[in-house]
Amino acid sequence: MEEHVEKEFITQMQGEYSETAINHARNPHNVGNIPKCDGFAQATGICGDTLAIWLRVKDGRIALASFWTDGCGASLACGSITTVLAKDRTIEEAMEIDQNTILEALGGLPEDHVHCAELAAETLDAAIKDYIQLAKFPWKRDYMNNK
Ligand code: FES
Numbered sequence: 001m002e003e004h005v006e007k008e009f010i011t012q013m014q015g016e017y018s019e020t021a022i023n024h025a026r027n028p029h030n031v032g033n034i035p036k037c038d039g040f041a042q043a044t045g046i047c048g049d050t051l052a053i054w055l056r057v058k059d060g061r062i063a064l065a066s067f068w069t070d071g072c073g074a075s076l077a078c079g080s081i082t083t084v085l086a087k088d089r090t091i092e093e094a095m096e097i098d099q100n101t102i103l104e105a106l107g108g109l110p111e112d113h114v115h116c117a118e119l120a121a122e123t124l125d126a127a128i129k130d131y132i133q134l135a136k137f138p139w140k141r142d143y144m145n146n147k
Helices: 003-013 019-026 071-085 099-105 111-136 136-145
Strands: 038-043 050-058 063-069
Touching: 003 019, 019 071, 019 099, 038 071, 038 111, 050 111, 063 071, 063 111, 071 099, 071 111, 099 111, 111 136
Parallel strands: none
Antiparallel strands: 038 050, 050 063
16 A cells, blocks of 8 residues: 555544554455365445455364455455454354454444444355355365366
Protein backbone atom coordinates (compact mmCIF):
# COMPACT_ATOMS: atom_id res chain seq x y z
CA MET A 1 0.00 0.00 0.00
CA GLU A 2 1.36 3.45 -0.89
CA GLU A 3 2.37 5.49 2.16
CA HIS A 4 -0.19 8.32 1.79
CA VAL A 5 -3.00 5.80 1.10
CA GLU A 6 -1.99 3.78 4.17
CA LYS A 7 -1.92 6.94 6.35
CA GLU A 8 -5.43 7.86 5.22
CA PHE A 9 -6.60 4.28 5.78
CA ILE A 10 -5.21 4.19 9.32
CA THR A 11 -6.61 7.64 10.15
CA GLN A 12 -10.05 6.43 9.08
CA MET A 13 -9.73 3.36 11.28
CA GLN A 14 -8.37 5.08 14.38
CA GLY A 15 -10.97 5.79 17.00
CA GLU A 16 -13.43 3.34 15.48
CA TYR A 17 -11.33 0.17 15.49
CA SER A 18 -9.33 -1.63 18.17
CA GLU A 19 -5.55 -1.73 17.96
CA THR A 20 -5.78 -5.46 17.15
CA ALA A 21 -8.11 -4.81 14.20
CA ILE A 22 -5.86 -2.04 12.87
CA ASN A 23 -2.78 -4.25 13.18
CA HIS A 24 -4.44 -7.12 11.31
CA ALA A 25 -5.70 -4.75 8.60
CA ARG A 26 -2.26 -3.16 8.17
CA ASN A 27 -0.29 -6.39 8.32
CA PRO A 28 -2.68 -9.21 7.49
CA HIS A 29 -1.45 -12.73 8.25
CA ASN A 30 -1.74 -15.68 5.86
CA VAL A 31 -2.60 -13.83 2.66
CA GLY A 32 -2.71 -15.79 -0.60
CA ASN A 33 -3.70 -19.21 -1.80
CA ILE A 34 -2.48 -22.63 -0.67
CA PRO A 35 -1.58 -24.75 -3.70
CA LYS A 36 -3.13 -28.24 -3.62
CA CYS A 37 -5.25 -27.26 -0.65
CA ASP A 38 -7.59 -29.66 1.18
CA GLY A 39 -10.51 -27.24 1.44
CA PHE A 40 -11.49 -24.01 -0.30
CA ALA A 41 -14.42 -21.61 -0.34
CA GLN A 42 -15.15 -18.17 -1.69
CA ALA A 43 -18.14 -16.10 -0.69
CA THR A 44 -19.52 -12.68 -1.52
CA GLY A 45 -21.13 -10.68 1.26
CA ILE A 46 -24.15 -8.39 1.28
CA CYS A 47 -21.77 -5.47 0.55
CA GLY A 48 -20.60 -7.12 -2.71
CA ASP A 49 -17.10 -7.86 -1.42
CA THR A 50 -15.56 -11.30 -1.77
CA LEU A 51 -13.45 -13.32 0.65
CA ALA A 52 -11.75 -16.65 -0.07
CA ILE A 53 -10.23 -19.16 2.38
CA TRP A 54 -7.88 -22.09 1.72
CA LEU A 55 -7.17 -24.88 4.19
CA ARG A 56 -4.48 -27.52 4.51
CA VAL A 57 -5.52 -30.27 6.91
CA LYS A 58 -3.24 -32.87 8.49
CA ASP A 59 -4.51 -35.63 10.80
CA GLY A 60 -7.83 -33.87 11.33
CA ARG A 61 -6.18 -30.59 12.31
CA ILE A 62 -5.86 -27.38 10.28
CA ALA A 63 -2.16 -27.15 9.53
CA LEU A 64 -2.42 -24.05 7.33
CA ALA A 65 -5.15 -21.53 6.62
CA SER A 66 -4.94 -18.58 4.26
CA PHE A 67 -7.26 -15.97 2.79
CA TRP A 68 -7.74 -13.31 0.15
CA THR A 69 -10.26 -10.51 -0.08
CA ASP A 70 -11.10 -7.57 -2.30
CA GLY A 71 -13.04 -6.00 0.56
CA CYS A 72 -12.59 -3.26 3.14
CA GLY A 73 -10.00 -2.89 5.92
CA ALA A 74 -12.32 -4.75 8.28
CA SER A 75 -12.50 -7.68 5.87
CA LEU A 76 -8.69 -7.80 5.80
CA ALA A 77 -8.67 -7.86 9.61
CA CYS A 78 -11.43 -10.50 9.71
CA GLY A 79 -9.78 -12.74 7.11
CA SER A 80 -6.45 -12.45 8.89
CA ILE A 81 -7.74 -13.21 12.40
CA THR A 82 -9.93 -16.03 11.10
CA THR A 83 -6.94 -17.84 9.60
CA VAL A 84 -4.97 -17.28 12.82
CA LEU A 85 -7.86 -18.64 14.90
CA ALA A 86 -8.37 -21.66 12.63
CA LYS A 87 -4.72 -22.73 12.46
CA ASP A 88 -3.82 -25.68 14.69
CA ARG A 89 -7.46 -26.36 15.59
CA THR A 90 -9.14 -29.67 14.90
CA ILE A 91 -11.90 -29.58 12.29
CA GLU A 92 -14.50 -29.84 15.06
CA GLU A 93 -12.93 -26.95 16.97
CA ALA A 94 -12.64 -24.82 13.83
CA MET A 95 -16.33 -25.36 13.11
CA GLU A 96 -17.06 -23.53 16.37
CA ILE A 97 -15.50 -20.32 15.04
CA ASP A 98 -18.35 -17.98 14.26
CA GLN A 99 -18.96 -14.28 13.76
CA ASN A 100 -18.83 -13.65 17.53
CA THR A 101 -15.50 -15.50 17.93
CA ILE A 102 -14.02 -13.27 15.22
CA LEU A 103 -15.50 -10.07 16.64
CA GLU A 104 -14.26 -10.94 20.12
CA ALA A 105 -10.75 -11.74 18.87
CA LEU A 106 -10.63 -8.39 17.04
CA GLY A 107 -11.89 -6.43 20.03
CA GLY A 108 -15.13 -5.64 18.18
CA LEU A 109 -15.91 -3.82 14.93
CA PRO A 110 -18.08 -0.79 14.20
CA GLU A 111 -21.74 -1.78 13.75
CA ASP A 112 -21.66 -1.13 9.99
CA HIS A 113 -18.77 -3.60 9.60
CA VAL A 114 -20.08 -6.49 11.68
CA HIS A 115 -21.12 -8.15 8.40
CA CYS A 116 -17.42 -8.38 7.42
CA ALA A 117 -16.93 -10.81 10.34
CA GLU A 118 -20.03 -12.70 9.22
CA LEU A 119 -18.54 -13.04 5.72
CA ALA A 120 -15.26 -14.44 7.13
CA ALA A 121 -17.12 -16.89 9.41
CA GLU A 122 -19.36 -18.09 6.58
CA THR A 123 -16.39 -18.55 4.25
CA LEU A 124 -14.47 -20.55 6.86
CA ASP A 125 -17.51 -22.73 7.46
CA ALA A 126 -17.87 -23.35 3.71
CA ALA A 127 -14.13 -24.16 3.36
CA ILE A 128 -14.41 -26.70 6.19
CA LYS A 129 -17.47 -28.26 4.54
CA ASP A 130 -15.52 -28.40 1.27
CA TYR A 131 -12.72 -30.24 3.12
CA ILE A 132 -15.20 -32.70 4.63
CA GLN A 133 -16.77 -33.31 1.23
CA LEU A 134 -13.42 -33.74 -0.53
CA ALA A 135 -12.18 -36.09 2.21
CA LYS A 136 -15.09 -38.41 1.37
CA PHE A 137 -14.12 -38.41 -2.31
CA PRO A 138 -10.32 -38.00 -2.48
CA TRP A 139 -10.30 -38.59 -6.26
CA LYS A 140 -12.20 -35.28 -6.62
CA ARG A 141 -9.39 -33.36 -4.92
CA ASP A 142 -6.79 -35.03 -7.15
CA TYR A 143 -8.92 -34.17 -10.17
CA MET A 144 -9.33 -30.51 -9.07
CA ASN A 145 -5.62 -30.12 -8.34
CA ASN A 146 -4.62 -31.55 -11.71
CA LYS A 147 -6.94 -29.36 -13.74
FE1 FES B 1 -17.54 -5.53 2.40
FE2 FES B 1 -16.29 -5.16 4.71
S1 FES B 1 -16.36 -6.95 3.52
S2 FES B 1 -17.57 -3.74 3.66
